[in-house]
Amino acid sequence: MTYDGLGLAEFDALPEAEANAALLVCCSSPEWARALVAGRPYPNVDALFERADAVLAELSEAEIDRTLDGHPRIGARPDTAASAREQAGVARAEDAVREGLAEGNLAYERKFGHIYLVCATGKSADELLELLTARLGNDPETERRIMRTELAKINRIRLARLLGDGE
Template identity: 55%
Template sequence: MRRVDWRGVTSFNELTQRQAISALYDVCSSSNWAVRVAAARPFADDAALLNRADLILAELTEADLDEALDGHPRIGDRPDNPASAREQSGVSGAADTVLAELRRCNQAYEEKFGHVYLVFADGRPADELLGILTERMHNDPMTERRVMRMELGKINRKRLQQMLTPAAEFQVVDL
């Protein structure tokens, strides 16, 4: 948990290398991404951190992306971390029929593409996420990997912004 006196990017710059990598790994579970972003410190401001994080994400290998995907639960499953719980909050309370269809489509997606369906959920309702999933099933694997990388970038940016938020403004979500 962050210190009460957290000052955003300034405090992030002051973390030890190990602490910074750990904080970044909570954002994106690609160890290569976390190590490289941490090594780029100090950052002048939030924008510099976000831009470097985006650049490093664009350079990740397919294996690095697969590692990052391992940190994301399926849409509709019970999230196993506070960030995913916040992001998938719009799914809670969805009708059983929508959740059942989401599970079915998640399985079909994984069979087709070989990885979990990743989308910038950000509180969107289950039926909207199901519609996006259904639409993305029409993508070819190469297109879908590009889309997935863009969605991961959106998730990373939102999580980084949350990480930089002063502790007094940060809301904890119980699992």
């Protein structure tokens, strides 16, 4: 079932299991989804976004790793409609850029032990490869912090779409 365009009042009124399911499409962390469901009703969308960011900031590293499992590699075949929309800029990429992304993804995973996560919405494949290359120079602590920030951006985009405020 798709929940896009629900509106905040409708989201707040969903049965708990349905609200959880809708949120798991946005972010694959069960802890994150449960915490957001428990915070209902929300007075406005900004309050939901703030709660989403706060809960994400408090998730354990193990839960963040679980969340990363819900995202395909940048440049790989997207496994959800959300990922396909977000990585639309890669669909038109030249073979050399796709190869660069594939190689960069592997180097990133070897160095950091998890997938390269970036908010890809509105970015070209060239931009995504440039960001990947730059982030390979980060230390693990810096990279975890950046990855959490990127995850928060993705969550907000997906929540906005869920509530009907997305593109």
